[in-house]
Amino acid sequence: MLGWFHRLGSPKTFFGMSQSWPKTFGLLSLLLLAFGTVWGLLFAPPDYQQGHSVRIMYVHVPAAAVAQSCYLIMAISSAVFLIWNIKLADWAAKSMAPIGASLAFLVLITGAIWGKPTWGTWWVWDARLTSTLVLLMLYLGIIVLRNALEEKGNDGRPCAVLALVGLVNLPIIKYSVDWWFTLHQPASFTLTEKPKMPPEMWIPLLIMAAGYYFFVFSVWTSRIRNEIISRERKTAWAKAWAGSQ
Amino acid sequence: MIFENLEDFFWMEGLGPFVLGAYFVTFGVLGINLLLPMIREKNLRSDVRNENNELRSDGRFEE
Numbered sequence: 668m669l670g671w672f673h674r675l676g677s678p679k680t681f682f683g684m685s686q687s688w689p690k691t692f693g694l695l696s697l698l699l700l701a702f703g704t705v706w707g708l709l710f711a712p713p714d715y716q717q718g719h720s721v722r723i724m725y726v727h728v729p730a731a732a733v734a735q736s737c738y739l740i741m742a743i744s745s746a747v748f749l750i751w752n753i754k755l756a757d758w759a760a761k762s763m764a765p766i767g768a769s770l771a772f773l774v775l776i777t778g779a780i781w782g783k784p785t786w787g788t789w790w791v792w793d794a795r796l797t798s799t800l801v802l803l804m805l806y807l808g809i810i811v812l813r814n815a816l817e818e819k820g821n822d823g824r825p826c827a828v829l830a831l832v833g834l835v836n837l838p839i840i841k842y843s844v845d846w847w848f849t850l851h852q853p854a855s856f857t858l859t860e861k862p863k864m865p866p867e868m869w870i871p872l873l874i875m876a877a878g879y880y881f882f883v884f885s886v887w888t889s890r891i892r893n894e895i896i897s898r899e900r901k902t903a904w905a906k907a908w909a910g911s912q
Numbered sequence: 913m914i915f916e917n918l919e920d921f922f923w924m925e926g927l928g929p930f931v932l933g934a935y936f937v938t939f940g941v942l943g944i945n946l947l948l949p950m951i952r953e954k955n956l957r958s959d960v961r962n963e964n965n966e967l968r969s970d971g972r973f974e975e
Contacts, residue, residue, distance in 0.1 A: 693946070700942070704935065709913050709921070721926035723929045726938040766945060773941045780934045882942060886942055889949040893956055900960050909960035 699878030
């Protein structure tokens with residue numbers, strides 16, 4: 668296991684191993700997202716209270732789950748970099764930040780669009796909304812910090828530390844609806860309890876969530892591969908890759 | 913299908929602009945996420961290839 672982990676830490680090994688991942692997972696995600704979108708928009712029933720605006724759930728809820736997962740993955744990669752000094756882990760964390768930021772932005776925008784017909788307002792300084800805004804700010808802070816330090820070549824460690832400090836925001840987002848009185852509804856879906864909605868609503872939600880996760884994995888590996896080539900461009904194998912197509 | 917016709921689908925009892933707007937933004941954000949690494953890969957490939965060609969023409973290229 669440890670040997671496999673060390674081999675995976677080699678940029679060249681990872682680059683060779685991951686060659687087909689962006690396309691394979693990208694295609695799989697597009698299929699799932701297309702299927703889930705058609706189901707969610709055309710076949711899922713409207714909610715008895717919210718009516719058709721509940722269809723926003725199929726893009727908003729998975730985006731929220733994945734935006735937080737992206738942060739967790741970024742923090743784990745940062746920890747691996749800090750502990751074992753594996754540079755690929757730092758590049759993985761760097762590659763995840765813009766994806767997570769775009770998804771956090773998407774959560775806030777789709778949430779605002781959902782909030783207007785449901786609550787009568789685009790935005791409230793509610794605990795769930797504010798902690799999600801903090802998540803976006805953390806992503807942006809890490810991206811800006813890295814850009815500022817990159818030329819000096821010591822960007823990895825400060826960004827990794829900031830990513831780990833920001834981890835404290837994840838339980839705050841998750842439990843904000845329990846700890847504070849908020850406008851935001853409780854979790855639509857949990858792993859431990861039976862779903863409160865009918866299968867014709869939660870099945871497309873799960874399909875969309877799987878589509879989002881595969882999508883992120885595809886884009887993430889694609890970004891890591893670009894980062895590897897950008898840093899290893901002087902090596903013979905990177906030159907061979909550039910000349911191969 | 914829940915809707916009787918296309919007009920019903922786009923209107924969604926007055927909620928259509930919100931629902932379809934949310935989907936439009938979503939696929940816009942996902943599309944940008946998909947395109948940016950593809951463009952960067954294309955640029956990287958051509959940059960590395962150009963650097964190789966320059967080294968070859970200078971006689972400094974090593975296999």
